[in-house]
Amino acid sequence: MTYHSGSRAIQDRVGVRDLADHVGxxxxxxxxxxxxxxxELQPMLVVGAAxxxxxTERERGAGPAGDGRVWASLLTGEPGFVRATGVRQMSVxxxxxxxxxxxxxxxxxxxxxxxxxxxxxxxxxxxxxGRIRPTPRGFAVEADQVFAxxxxxxxxxxxxxxxxxxxxxxxxxxxxxxxxxxxxxxxADTFFxxxxxxxxxxxxxxxxxxxxxxxxSPGELSWPDYPGxxxxxxxxxxxxxxxxxxxxxxxxxxxxxxxxxxxxTEFTPDGxxxxxxxxxxxxxxxxxxxxxxxxxxxxxANP
Numbered sequence: 001m002t003y004h005s006g007s008r009a010i011q012d013r014v015g016v017r018d019l020a021d022h023v024g025x026x027x028x029x030x031x032x033x034x035x036x037x038x039x040e041l042q043p044m045l046v047v048g049a050a051x052x053x054x055x056t057e058r059e060r061g062a063g064p065a066g067d068g069r070v071w072a073s074l075l076t077g078e079p080g081f082v083r084a085t086g087v088r089q090m091s092v093x094x095x096x097x098x099x100x101x102x103x104x105x106x107x108x109x110x111x112x113x114x115x116x117x118x119x120x121x122x123x124x125x126x127x128x129x130g131r132i133r134p135t136p137r138g139f140a141v142e143a144d145q146v147f148a149x150x151x152x153x154x155x156x157x158x159x160x161x162x163x164x165x166x167x168x169x170x171x172x173x174x175x176x177x178x179x180x181x182x183x184x185x186x187x188a189d190t191f192f193x194x195x196x197x198x199x200x201x202x203x204x205x206x207x208x209x210x211x212x213x214x215x216x217s218p219g220e221l222s223w224p225d226y227p228g229x230x231x232x233x234x235x236x237x238x239x240x241x242x243x244x245x246x247x248x249x250x251x252x253x254x255x256x257x258x259x260x261x262x263x264x265t266e267f268t269p270d271g272x273x274x275x276x277x278x279x280x281x282x283x284x285x286x287x288x289x290x291x292x293x294x295x296x297x298x299x300x301a302n303p
Contacts, residue, residue: 001021001023001024001025001026001027001145001231003020003024003231003236004197004198004199004236004240005240006197006235006236006237006238006239006240006241007020007231007232007233007235007236007237007239008236009236009239010232010235010236010239010265011230011231011232011236013267014230014232014271016230016232019230020230020231020232023229023230023231024231026147026148027145027146027147027231028145028146028147029088029143029144029145029146030087030088030143030146031084031086031087031088031089031090031128031143031146032146035084035126035146035148036083036084038117038119038124038126039082039083039084039090039117039126040079040080040082040083040084041079041119042079042082042117042119043076043077043078043079043081043160043162043291044074044075044076044077044117044118044289044291045074045075045076045082045092045115045116045117046072046073046074046075046115046116046117046118046192046203046247047072047073047074047075047096047102047106047113047114047115047194047203048070048071048072048073048113048114048115048192048193048194048195048196048201048202048203048245049070049071049102049105049106049111049112049113049114049132049194049196049201050068050069050070050071050105050112050196050201050243051068051069051070051071051101051102051104051105052068052104052105052108052111053068068243069101069243069245069260069280069281070194070195070196070201070243070244070245070260071101071102071194071245071247071258071260072192072193072194072203072245072246072247072258073096073100073101073102073247073258074247074249074256074288074289075092075094075095075096076289076290076291077092077093077094081093081094082117085140088130088142088143089140089141089142089143090115090128090130090140090141090143091135091137091138091139091140091141092138092139092140092141093137093138094137094138095107095138095139099171101258101260101283105132106132106134106139107134107139108132108134109132109133109134110131110132110133111131111132112129112130112131112132112196112199112200112201113129113130113131113132113141113201113203114127114129114194114195114200114201114202114203114204115127115128115129115141115203116128116192116203116204116205118154118205120154120155120156120157120251120293120296121156121157121158121159123151123154123155123156123299124148124151125148125149125151125154125205126146126147126148126149127145127146127147127148127149127202127203127204128141128143128145128146129143129144129145129146129200129201129202129203130142130143130144130145130200131144144200145200149205149228149229150229151299151301152226152228152299152301153205153206153207153208153226153299153301153302154190154205154207154299155189155190155207155296155297155298155299156296156297156299157251157293157294157295157296157297158294158297159293159294160291160292160293160294161291161292162290162291162292163254163290163292164290170285170286170287171283171284171285172283172284172285173281173282173283173284174281174282174284175219175279175280175281175282176218176219176279176282177215177218177219177279177282181257181282181284182215182218184248184250184255184257184284185213185215185221185248185257186210186211186213186214186215187210187211188210188212188213188248189207189208189209189210189212189296189298190205190206190207190249190251191205191206191207191213191246191247191248191249192204192205192206192246192247192249193205193206193234193244193245193246193247194244194245194246194247195233195234195237195238195241195243195244195245195263196237196241196243197236197237197240197241198240198241202233202234202237204233204234206223207299207302208223208224208226208302208303209298209302209303212224212302212303216276218279219278219279220276220277220278220279221246221259221276221277221279222274222275222276222277223274223275223277224272224273224274224275224303225265225273225274225275226301226303235265235273235275238263238264238265238275239265242262242263242264243260243261243262244260244261244262244263244277245258245259245260246258246259246260246277247259249289251291251292251293251296252292252293252295253286253287253292254286254287254288254289254290254291254292255284255285255286255287255288255289256284256285256288256289257282257283257284257285258282258283258284258285259277259279259281259282259283260279260280260281261277261278261279261280261281262277262278262280263275263276263277263278264276
């Protein structure tokens with residue numbers, strides 16, 4: 001694992017460079033058989049990337065021309081819709097609805113993407129970062145980084161059922177959170193976070209007991225950065241490029257809230273860290289996911 005300067009700066013500030021080097025040796029480019037088997041069982045995949053710059057408003061994520069906003073989006077399908085099709089290749093059948101902020105990005109060869117497959121049933125997750133290659137049935141990702149994470153801060157949900165999905169024209173857009181969206185965020189026990197750096201993108205998971213994400217104003221969120229694997233890929237990316245995309249999922253109704261903006265990390269004298277996010281745009285899609293999950297059992301690692 002080769003860390004860029006942003007991750008190195010955070011590792012050095014926290015004093016975990018040696019530990020990060022040790023953990024980084026577990027990151028490879030190949031998809032191992034156990035990881036391939038895990039992927040084929042998953043009904044959902046989160047993808048993070050920067051929307052294309054220029055083009056139409058919809059193609060560039062509904063932002064000003066040239067902004068390249070970062071988003072996190074949810075793909076779902078019958079288990080097997082995402083699978084390893086080579087030692088370094090993950091293939092996905094299907095794609096995002098035309099109105100999704102990242103739909104156009106997934107059609108552009110060479111787009112840097114971060115992906116995370118998370119299974120609440122087993123509290124396992126796998127991250128694969130690489131470059132997009134469109135295919136006749138969807139897209140493939142040529143892997144640059146493949147690694148698993150521990151189950152810390154991941155809530156267990158024993159089962160799910162599949163219901164009818166939604167149409168592509170039901171999204172609600174805004175530049176501030178509505179009162180109901182604030183409740184949505186503050187009730188969350190999980191969200192996904194997309195970040196980028198000069199050579200790639202990353203999608204990660206954040207979890208905690210409901211209330212761990214705060215809405216400080218209609219345009220600002222914050223959450224504590226709990227101790228993790230010490231690589232500081234996400235905070236390192238934010239140190240190099242503050243653009244970020246957040247994805248909140250209502251596990252019982254399938255509604256999805258996508259936020260894009262910028263984020264920064266604040267350090268406290270006692271060694272704590274808080275991430276503060278400034279909202280540029282929110283996209284809420286009722287019943288975006290056809291998956292309806294059972295009630296959670298909160299992770300024993302949650303503070």
